Amino acid sequence: MPWGLCVVAMSTFVQISFSGLATGAIFALAAVGFALLWQTAGAINFAHGEFIALPAVIMLILGEHRPTLGMPDWVPLIGGTELAGPLPEIGIVAAFVVTIPIAILLLGFVFKVSLVDRLLTPGGDDIPLVIATIGLGLVIREYLRLEFGATPQQFPSVFGTEVWRPGRIAISADDVGILVVSIAVILALQLYLRRTYTGWQMEAAAQSPNTARVLGIPVGRMILYTFGINALLVTVAALLVSPTTNARWDGGISLGLFAFTAAIIGGFNQVRGALFGGFLVGLLQNWSGYYLSSAYRDAIPLLLMILVILWRPQGLFGIAEERTI
Amino acid sequence: MSSSTSTATGLGDDQATVTDVERGALSWRVVVAIVAATALVVVLPIGTSHFTGIMWLWALALVGVVGLNLLVAPDSWTGIFVKWMTLAGCLAFLVVFPIGRSDSTLLDLGLFAVFGIVCIGTNLVHGFAGKVSLAQAGFLGIGAYVSVLFDDGREIAIGGMSTTLPNVPFLLAIAIAGLTSMVFSVLIGFPALRVQGPWLAFVTLAFNLLVFLVLNNEEGLTEGSRGIRIPRSDVTVFGIDLFSSRNYFYFCLVFLVAATAVVWWIVRSPWGRAFKALRDNPARAASLGVDIRTYTLLAFSIGAGLAGVAGALYARLIEFVDPRGFYIGQSFDFFLATVVGGLGTLLGPFIGVSFITVLTDRLRIAGDYYRVWFGLFVVVMMLVAPKGVAGSFNQLRARMQKRLQKRHREAGTEKTS
Numbered sequence: 095m096p097w098g099l100c101v102v103a104m105s106t107f108v109q110i111s112f113s114g115l116a117t118g119a120i121f122a123l124a125a126v127g128f129a130l131l132w133q134t135a136g137a138i139n140f141a142h143g144e145f146i147a148l149p150a151v152i153m154l155i156l157g158e159h160r161p162t163l164g165m166p167d168w169v170p171l172i173g174g175t176e177l178a179g180p181l182p183e184i185g186i187v188a189a190f191v192v193t194i195p196i197a198i199l200l201l202g203f204v205f206k207v208s209l210v211d212r213l214l215t216p217g218g219d220d221i222p223l224v225i226a227t228i229g230l231g232l233v234i235r236e237y238l239r240l241e242f243g244a245t246p247q248q249f250p251s252v253f254g255t256e257v258w259r260p261g262r263i264a265i266s267a268d269d270v271g272i273l274v275v276s277i278a279v280i281l282a283l284q285l286y287l288r289r290t291y292t293g294w295q296m297e298a299a300a301q302s303p304n305t306a307r308v309l310g311i312p313v314g315r316m317i318l319y320t321f322g323i324n325a326l327l328v329t330v331a332a333l334l335v336s337p338t339t340n341a342r343w344d345g346g347i348s349l350g351l352f353a354f355t356a357a358i359i360g361g362f363n364q365v366r367g368a369l370f371g372g373f374l375v376g377l378l379q380n381w382s383g384y385y386l387s388s389a390y391r392d393a394i395p396l397l398l399m400i401l402v403i404l405w406r407p408q409g410l411f412g413i414a415e416e417r418t419i
Numbered sequence: 420m421s422s423s424t425s426t427a428t429g430l431g432d433d434q435a436t437v438t439d440v441e442r443g444a445l446s447w448r449v450v451v452a453i454v455a456a457t458a459l460v461v462v463l464p465i466g467t468s469h470f471t472g473i474m475w476l477w478a479l480a481l482v483g484v485v486g487l488n489l490l491v492a493p494d495s496w497t498g499i500f501v502k503w504m505t506l507a508g509c510l511a512f513l514v515v516f517p518i519g520r521s522d523s524t525l526l527d528l529g530l531f532a533v534f535g536i537v538c539i540g541t542n543l544v545h546g547f548a549g550k551v552s553l554a555q556a557g558f559l560g561i562g563a564y565v566s567v568l569f570d571d572g573r574e575i576a577i578g579g580m581s582t583t584l585p586n587v588p589f590l591l592a593i594a595i596a597g598l599t600s601m602v603f604s605v606l607i608g609f610p611a612l613r614v615q616g617p618w619l620a621f622v623t624l625a626f627n628l629l630v631f632l633v634l635n636n637e638e639g640l641t642e643g644s645r646g647i648r649i650p651r652s653d654v655t656v657f658g659i660d661l662f663s664s665r666n667y668f669y670f671c672l673v674f675l676v677a678a679t680a681v682v683w684w685i686v687r688s689p690w691g692r693a694f695k696a697l698r699d700n701p702a703r704a705a706s707l708g709v710d711i712r713t714y715t716l717l718a719f720s721i722g723a724g725l726a727g728v729a730g731a732l733y734a735r736l737i738e739f740v741d742p743r744g745f746y747i748g749q750s751f752d753f754f755l756a757t758v759v760g761g762l763g764t765l766l767g768p769f770i771g772v773s774f775i776t777v778l779t780d781r782l783r784i785a786g787d788y789y790r791v792w793f794g795l796f797v798v799v800m801m802l803v804a805p806k807g808v809a810g811s812f813n814q815l816r817a818r819m820q821k822r823l824q825k826r827h828r829e830a831g832t833e834k835t836s
Contacts, residue, residue: 138617212802221551222801224617225758228751229797236790347747351628354621389636396625403622404610 105262110380116269118376119276120335124353125360125368126280127327132362134300134320137210140224141231143350148234149197150332150341154247157189186250190333194326202325206318231346238343249336272334279330280369296320355399361409370411489816513672517665525664529736531776532671533729536678538757538768540725543682546762547691548718549698550612551620555753557627558723560634560745561603562596562730564641567649567740576639589654593731600727601720608719612712627747634742646741649734671732678725683765694718755797761809770808
């Protein structure tokens with residue numbers, strides 16, 4: 095192959111891999127939250143994708159006033175006054191900050207107390223929670239569609255739309271920002287879990303709830319923290335993914351599916367596994383989309399997931415555990 | 420509503436309820452239940468075009484039938500008589516009701532019948548064999564497209580080659596559709612059924628999405644997202660023209676009844692006992708020599724086969740196929756409907772499928788928000804009555820029977836003493 099062609103091929107590969115890594119980073123964020131819930135609470139959340147779609151819409155409502163994205167009718171009724179009216183247009187970053195506590199309350203606390211705690215009995219069947227979260231996903235999806243319309247809403251990128259062109263490749267500021275922020279968030283989470291006292295307690299509660307309880311660790315509160323962390327992670331994921339996918343009512347289905355896929359491929363019982371799984375899914379999607387067929391870019395990760403579940407259920411990077419399957 | 424359903428819910432739960440029987444609370448609970456049921460049936464259709472005088476009659480009849488089934492002992496001769504009369508009445512209703520109805524109503528009823536077959540399959544897989552399958556819409560799609568491929572003179576092209584399949588009679592096309600779905604289900608089920616619970620759900624979900632991607636992208640085979648129009652005008656079976664909506668509904672109804680009969684037979688046969696043993700305690704069943712894998716694979720493939728048959732019927736019912744009808748959201752719908760109806764009961768799929776077909780338009784009080792309410796209903800149901808409508812009915816009836824018997828006994832002992 096002539097040298098020039100080789101350079102072109104290489105730079106294409108680098109560019110595709112890079113944007114694959116950026117997509118993968120978002121999958122990783124979502125997958126880490128998903129795996130954390132499974133690890134500590136044994137909860138499998140089929141509405142995980144909708145948990146990402148919901149904060150995206152909330153951020154748009156709070157951050158930008160769009161004619162189609164008004165407050166829902168019932169919101170002003172809460173205080174008896176027009177809540178939506180005096181709200182300033184605060185921009186997406188401030189909206190993100192405001193959305194975090196909302197998400198932690200709704201998707202963390204309320205979700206845990208009202209559904210997970212009631213449906214997940216120790217040693218019991220996990221299917222009731224699966225059914226209920228499928229129902230919950232339906233509720234969120236359909237509600238978003240009815241309240242805010244079926245058209246995808248453009249979502250501004252925090253990192254701007256700049257594109258750098260070093261050599262032959264083009265790197266967008268958005269991709270760089272996504273990579274940096276998600277790796278920073280996951281590193282911070284890992285540090286928190288490994289280096290702080292609360293982090294140790296959480297690990298202990300996840301690894302062996304009974305022993306942890308005997309040692310005086312408030313296991314219930316640790317599990318609650320996990321739900322809070324998960325809510326935080328999905329909000330960050332929503333902020334990062336929405337500029338590329340737009341805020342859509344049905345965006346959750348495929349996003350959630352790829353979060354599961356990443357978590358399963360990487361290994362459920364490891365934050366590290368979910369992280370690598372996320373990157374792998376993102377890379378595979380982009381590679382197969384470019385080199386094989388753009389129509390089947392989603393198929394390769396799904397096939398890999400099926401193979402992993404069947405032949406290496408603990409995941410590629412996971413550690414075999416007796417109870418996994 | 421039948422003794423077969425009560426045997427199917429598993430004896431363990433009925434026994435568990437015996438312990439928390441409260442004394443002497445029978446009468447007011449019956450009153451509350453009947454009043455609540457009446458209120459529900461009467462209030463929900465208000466504000467719809469269907470709220471006519473005859474609605475009251477239907478409502479009364481429904482409440483009466485449910486109440487009667489609740490009160491008689493299911494195993495007594497009266498109980499068996501009431502059960503069969505109820506079933507005959509329901510069937511007669513389904514036969515008589517379509518006469519003189521509009522095409523859109525008949526389309527609704529047809530969807531009820533076709534999706535009912537799918538839910539009967541889901542119920543067999545999940546309710547009886549205890550395996551979560553989220554690929555039913557995928558099997559529905561395989562069945563639908565396979566039956567379409569056999570349409571007169573349809574040219575199909577795969578990888579540069581193009582060919583025309585022979586035009587086969589409709590019944591044969593339905594059989595081929597069902598068999599193809601079964602073949603696919605064995606291919607995916609043979610390796611996948613080793614894994615349990617949520618993991619099987621993920622595998623089947625991924626399979627469904629793969630089917631969707633193929634349907635959406637293999638344009639030579641499926642025309643992609645444009646879909647295929649598939650008119651019913653040329654379809655005859657045994658010389659009977661199925662073009663009229665009513666005839667076609669009856670045709671689907673025959674399959675619905677047949678599917679029910681098949682599952683009823685399976686549940687009562689040694690197979691069915693093996694299924695129940697598997698669902699209730701897989702380890703014990705395995706130690707007793709039940710070949711877990713073969714039996715679950717059988718249930719899984721029969722469930723998929725029913726979905727495939729339903730797919731062939733569905734294509735001609737709406738006279739159009741397009742990949743979006745077989746997306747994973749549709750699988751979620753079938754799954755939730757079956758759960759809401761009542762897993763592991765013969766009646767459950769019928770109740771459940773009503774929620775995703777005929778009721779969607781009838782319950783106008785919920786308006787556009789119908790699906791939101793349906794989702795909430797599922798969530799609340801999992802919290803308060805996880806056995807679904809039919810399962811809860813069976814529990815309620817078992818509880819009431821216990822109380823009635825007790826009262827009977829007490830009355831007897833008073834007389835003798």
